[in-house]
Amino acid sequence: MKNAAIVGGTGYGALELIRLLHTHTEIKLVKVISHSQDGMAISSVYPHLKSMEDIALEILEIPALLQGIDIIFFATPAGIAKNIIPELADSEIQCIDLSGDLRLSSQEQYKAWYKAEAANEGLLDTAVYGLSEINRSQIKEAKILSNPGCFPTAALLGLIPALQHEHIHTEGIIIDGKTGVSGAGKTPSVRTHFPETNDNLTPYKIGEHQHIPEIDQYLSEHSNVAVHATLTTHLVPMTRGIVCTMYGRLTDQQATERLIEEYQHFYEKDRFVRVLNEREFPSTKGVYGSNFCDIGLHVDTRTNQLIIISAIDNLMKGAAGQAIQNVNIMNGWDERKGLNHIPMYP
Numbered sequence: 001m002k003n004a005a006i007v008g009g010t011g012y013g014a015l016e017l018i019r020l021l022h023t024h025t026e027i028k029l030v031k032v033i034s035h036s037q038d039g040m041a042i043s044s045v046y047p048h049l050k051s052m053e054d055i056a057l058e059i060l061e062i063p064a065l066l067q068g069i070d071i072i073f074f075a076t077p078a079g080i081a082k083n084i085i086p087e088l089a090d091s092e093i094q095c096i097d098l099s100g101d102l103r104l105s106s107q108e109q110y111k112a113w114y115k116a117e118a119a120n121e122g123l124l125d126t127a128v129y130g131l132s133e134i135n136r137s138q139i140k141e142a143k144i145l146s147n148p149g150c151f152p153t154a155a156l157l158g159l160i161p162a163l164q165h166e167h168i169h170t171e172g173i174i175i176d177g178k179t180g181v182s183g184a185g186k187t188p189s190v191r192t193h194f195p196e197t198n199d200n201l202t203p204y205k206i207g208e209h210q211h212i213p214e215i216d217q218y219l220s221e222h223s224n225v226a227v228h229a230t231l232t233t234h235l236v237p238m239t240r241g242i243v244c245t246m247y248g249r250l251t252d253q254q255a256t257e258r259l260i261e262e263y264q265h266f267y268e269k270d271r272f273v274r275v276l277n278e279r280e281f282p283s284t285k286g287v288y289g290s291n292f293c294d295i296g297l298h299v300d301t302r303t304n305q306l307i308i309i310s311a312i313d314n315l316m317k318g319a320a321g322q323a324i325q326n327v328n329i330m331n332g333w334d335e336r337k338g339l340n341h342i343p344m345y346p
Contacts, residue, residue, distance in 0.1 A: 002331070005031035005069045007084065008076035009057060010045060011186045013098050016320030017073050018042070018053055024324070024338035026331065027071065029053070033060050062087050069093055073323060077185075078210075082119035085144060094330055095144045096323050102127035102146035103214045113210045129218065130326040131156055132335070133270045139329045147326065150318025151177050151211040151233065154244040156218055157273060157293050158310035161266040163223045167259065168248030168306050173229040175215070176245045180238040180284070183314045191235065202235045209233050240315055241284025246308040256299045259306065263295060271336055272317065272325065282311030289313060289344035291321035313343075 004021060006014050009032035021029045032042055034057040041056055043049040058064075065072060065088065072088070074081035074097045082101040101119055104110045110118035118124070128142035129135055131153065139145065148156070155175050162168045178201075184192045191197070191204065212231050219227040256278050267273040272291045276282065282294035296309045312318050321339055328335045 002027050002070035003030045003068055004028065004071040004073065005033065005065060006073045006075055007033040007060060008074060008080065009034040009042065010037060011075055012182050012315055013319040014073075014075035015046060016315045017075060017323065018049065020320055020324050020338045022053060026333055026337060027327070029055065031055075031065070031069065032057055035059050060084070065093070066091055071096070071327060074098060075320075078114055079116050082123065086120070086123060092143070094142075094327065096130070096147055096327060097127070097145065098147045098319055098323055100149060100210055100214070102144070103129065103149065103152075104217060106213075106217075109213045109217075113208075113213050130322065131218065132322055132325045132329060133157065133267065133273055134160060134218075134222070136329060139326055140332070142326075142330055145326055145330065147319065147323045149211045149214055150179065150183055150242055150312065150314040151175075151209070151231065151244065152214045152218065153318050153322060154242050154293065154310040154312045155215050155229070155231070155246065158244060158246050158295055158308040159219060159229075159248070160222050161263050162248060162259070162306060162308065163219060163227070164266075165262060166251055167254060167262075169251055170219075170223050170225050170227045172249055173219075173227065174247040175229055175231045176234075176247075177231060177242065178234045178236050178244075179242045179314055180236060180240045182239050183242070183318075184235070197235060197237045200235075200237060203232060204235055205233055238284065240288060240313050241311065242314045242318060243282065243284060243309065243311045246310070248306045248308070250299070250304050250306050253301075254299050254306070256297055259297050259299065263297060267295075272321075272339070281309050284311055284313070285343075285345055287311050287313050287317070287343050289316065290341050291317050291325060291339045292343065293317050 038059045078099045081097040107118035127144045127146045130145045263275040276296045281296035298307045
């Protein structure tokens with residue numbers, strides 16, 4: 001049994017971690033760090049945890065983390081984990097960062113897109129990008145792990161097989177992304193206020209979403225050429241879920257059935273990626289509350305486009321679920337530990 005701590009313990013991602021760790025047979029949650037609510041029982045802040053998790057919230061004290069903690073999840077806003085993780089560098093603690101601090105290899109790119117100072121180069125070089133199905137061999141050896149963003153998870157899992165098999169051109173890739181409001185985090189804003197989101201669909205961060213360089217970086221790595229995809233994000237009036245509809249121009253004539261077979265073969269050993277049959281397409285309800293990524297494909301022969309649709313729960317496969325999956329890989333456990341849930345339906 002390994003002991004875990006969550007830093008940034010009262011956001012939506014942290015709450016999902018708490019829910020998943022509650023039934024994990026190899027990990028015991030012993031610390032939840034929250035400066036703003038130090039000393040309060042987490043069940044008094046979130047009553048749904050009453051009698052299930054009554055752990056007291058604490059302030060961050062590095063010496064306390066170094067004593068008896070094996071795994072730390074950083075469910076913090078961008079800009080925090082990059083300053084704390086170096087203080088743990090000499091320990092054997094496994095660090096999983098759910099923020100964007102370690103996702104970009106370029107300090108200049110981080111400064112440009114996150115509008116803040118980047119992590120030091122040594123930390124960026126050490127961190128492993130935790131796209132579970134694609135980087136499994138590197139994740140097995142990782143001590144510091146950068147958990148992918150929600151839109152990149154859905155987009156990369158959908159696009160990488162087509163790019164690796166050179167079925168689509170690397171230019172002109174379009175990603176139309178739609179997300180539930182929980183993706184914006186717990187802190188309210190005008191955009192996420194109920195009267196603004198209810199009965200509304202809103203494009204946001206056009207051309208400036210911080211997940212754009214992350215998607216470009218890892219599409220480029222798996223294509224061996226520079227890829228610059230167009231990502232357009234939309235806020236939809238639901239709590240959870242992401243759907244990415246992606247368009248890539250085919251390099252040759254292909255049949256939908258054939259590409260589905262290739263995708264099914266590509267992900268045949270991956271428990272959490274489900275490639276749907278022809279004329280079946282993903283929905284957010286199909287993955288709600290689960291760690292699945294569902295993928296559907298269609299070849300539009302009229303326009304010579306491959307249409308790829310992927311759906312995830314942004315708080316699960318897009319955050320806490322993939323973080324747990326990565327910890328399972330890092331420790332040699334069954335990847336399904338703590339995650340083997342049937343999606344919630346309806």
